[in-house]
Each structure stands twice: as C-alpha cells, then as structure tokens.
Amino acid sequence: MTPPYLLFDVGGTDIKSALSDDAGNLMGIRRVPTRRGTANPAESLVDQLHGLGAELLAETPSVRPEAVGLLVCGIVDEAQGLGVFSANLGWRDAPLREMTSNAFALPVGFGHDVSTAGAAELQFGAGAALGTKVRNAVMLVIGTGIAAALFVDGRPLSAGGYAGELGHSAVPGGFECPCGAHGCLETIGSAGAIAKRYSLASGTPVRGAREVLEAMNAGDPIAARIWNEAIEAVSFSIAQLCASIAPEVVIIGGGLAQAGEALLEPLRRSVRGKLSYHREPLIVPAQLGEDAGLRGAFLKAKEARGAGA
Ligand SMILES: [Zn+2]
Known part of the structure; x- marks a missing residue:
C-alpha cells in the first residue's frame, strides 16, 4: 500500500481515524470519543491523535505514512493552519497544523471538517454522480x-x-x-x-x-x-x-x-x-455518508504530500 496517509476527522463528540492508500481507499476506520475538558485542549488533541496514529500503524507495521490529513470542527483558518475557535473543544487560535506536523514529523494537510467533506462529496460523491x-x-x-x-x-x-x-x-x-x-x-x-x-x-x-x-x-x-x-x-x-x-x-x-x-x-x-x-x-x-470527512482528509493529505515532496 503506497503511499499511505494517516487521516483524522475531529468532531465535537468523536474522532474518526483511518489509513488510506493513494487512491483514497480507507482502511482500519475507527471512531473514539474526542477527549474533552482538559486544561490545554489543543495539546490534548494532538496527543490523542498521536496515540491513534500509533495504534493504526501498530496494526500494519509495514506501512510508513508519508503525510497526515487532519480535519477539525469549529472556525478553521486553513491557510494559516489554525483552529481559530471551537465552542465544543475549547481552543482559540491553536496552530494545529504545525503541532500535528511536529508530533508525527510529517507534512499535514489541514482543513475544516464540513468544508473538506463537501469537497469530497463534489469529487467522489454527489458531485461525481452528476x-x-x-x-x-x-x-x-x-x-x-x-x-x-x-x-x-x-x-x-x-x-x-x-x-x-x-x-x-x-x-x-x-x-x-x-x-x-x-x-x-x-x-x-x-x-x-x-x-x-x-x-x-x-x-x-x-x-x-x-x-x-x-x-x-x-x-x-x-x-x-x-x-x-x-x-x-x-x-x-x-x-x-x-x-x-x-x-x-x-x-x-x-x-x-x-x-x-x-x-x-x-x-x-x-x-x-x-x-x-x-x-x-x-x-x-x-x-459518502460518515466517511465524507475521511475522504476529504485524504484529499488534504495528498495535497500536503505533493507540496512537501
Ligand atoms: Zn445561533
């Protein structure tokens, strides 16, 4: 499976994670509750993502991820890589793209959950069907x-x-x-x-x-x-x-x-x-149903890998 991507779709109540290949085929999809109520919500999120990534990779030791796709809810400044505000999760102006990139030592494609899921619907789902x-x-x-x-x-x-x-x-x-x-x-x-x-x-x-x-x-x-x-x-x-x-x-x-x-x-x-x-x-x-976010995260990860290569 080359090249693999690590994908995360972070919502107010749960985080979906998966690996994907270069065609956007998702593998190992899982869903866990988003950790909440911590003193530093941005650090806590990145820590949780790192743990989820380690679990996914432990299941498939042959895989070496080349980029991460990360979507978060709330107000998101994609260009600056910032989680501007999340009423549910509590961060303000958090540099989530950079923090995640440091945690995984990989390029990170970063986006808003709904906006990116919409892009995936246009490319793979309802838009493609037209x-x-x-x-x-x-x-x-x-x-x-x-x-x-x-x-x-x-x-x-x-x-x-x-x-x-x-x-x-x-x-x-x-x-x-x-x-x-x-x-x-x-x-x-x-x-x-x-x-x-x-x-x-x-x-x-x-x-x-x-x-x-x-x-x-x-x-x-x-x-x-x-x-x-x-x-x-x-x-x-x-x-x-x-x-x-x-x-x-x-x-x-x-x-x-x-x-x-x-x-x-x-x-x-x-x-x-x-x-x-x-x-x-x-x-x-x-x-695309519930996988629209992860399919969108794949688009972001692919973009980030291209930009970093
Ligand atoms: Zn209102």
Whole structure:
C-alpha cells in the first residue's frame, strides 16, 4: 500500500481515524470519543491523535505514512493552519497544523471538517454522480445543528474560516439560539430542532426527527406543522444562497438527509416557490455518508504530500 496517509476527522463528540492508500481507499476506520475538558485542549488533541496514529500503524507495521490529513470542527483558518475557535473543544487560535506536523514529523494537510467533506462529496460523491464538473455548490449538513460549505467558481469559500455559518443566520420564525443570536436557522430547521419542538408541542418526547416524520405520515398535524416549518426555514436559506452565490447544486447531508425524498421533494418545491429569474439549483442527497470527512482528509493529505515532496 503506497503511499499511505494517516487521516483524522475531529468532531465535537468523536474522532474518526483511518489509513488510506493513494487512491483514497480507507482502511482500519475507527471512531473514539474526542477527549474533552482538559486544561490545554489543543495539546490534548494532538496527543490523542498521536496515540491513534500509533495504534493504526501498530496494526500494519509495514506501512510508513508519508503525510497526515487532519480535519477539525469549529472556525478553521486553513491557510494559516489554525483552529481559530471551537465552542465544543475549547481552543482559540491553536496552530494545529504545525503541532500535528511536529508530533508525527510529517507534512499535514489541514482543513475544516464540513468544508473538506463537501469537497469530497463534489469529487467522489454527489458531485461525481452528476457527471459534470460542478463549480458552484453548497453542502448543507443538517443534523443536531446545521453546517454548510460553500464553493464558488470552483473554490471553497473560507473567509478566514467564517464563511458557511448558515446554521447561525436568522430566518423568519426562528428562535433564541444557544449561540446568543435570535432566529438562527438551526433553531427551527435542524433535525435536533424538529425533535425538540415536536416533543414540546405534542407532549410526546421523541428521540429524533425520524419519529416526527413517522408521526406526520400517520396523520399527526403537529408533526406536519413542525416538519413543514423546518423545510420552509431551510428553503429560505437556500433561496438566499441562490441570490448571493447561485449554487448549481445543493448537496444535503447529515442525519436529516436520511429522510430522502420526504425531505428533498418538498424542499425543492419550497425553494422553487421563492425564486424568479434566479438559477434554480439541483437539490441532491449526499452520498459518502460518515466517511465524507475521511475522504476529504485524504484529499488534504495528498495535497500536503505533493507540496512537501
Ligand atoms: Zn445561533
């Protein structure tokens, strides 16, 4: 297997790690909880990555890694190699690329988890399935919260890590958000919000949005109202993107995307209803699932190896 890459996708709750070959085939995928609550979160993360890397390599002693791909959540400055801020994990302006590179003595390709997963979807997943090179796209990850990655004229839009915070942009009907703002999209349009709002409104606690969808299909009017309000809110945000960056494709990922056409069909209709002369985007499901981040980390690692060679 040459040349091998060590890949890490660091989220607020868990870290996925794997090795890959030069074609991006993943091996030894594992998932462990992200160490939290330590005094120095950046050092603690790099220490944990080093341990995970050692475990992966111990399983395949013949492998000599040539580069690392590292994705982290939060606000990420890819150009500077900085974890600018993570509300979940607690670092501020942490030079994660350099720290990781020192720990492994290898070049490190560094990126934002959602942005890089979006790039992988475009290259290997939903984008590849369209058969044409998509230059303007949005990846919308709808789960507990809502995160987005934006691609404009063939490039990811980063803006120092601050672009794509669609989940924390106000929409009509939105509510008080833990981030401190009012009306954020994820307070009404996320899977987490759908479950929470339904539990409150119906008095029947549910674990997730899937149960709300089932209740709606069984004729529950409260479930239908909350589901439709979520779709209306997400379509509002997509329509604004149509006017601002005009994506050709919107890729929907995250837990809510498992609803498939029950989500996508009314979402397309609702977006269409808000557009006039704008370019209407295709709205398609993500295809890489949970491995999108690791596939993206592979792209970053390959880039870093090329740059270091
Ligand atoms: Zn917010």
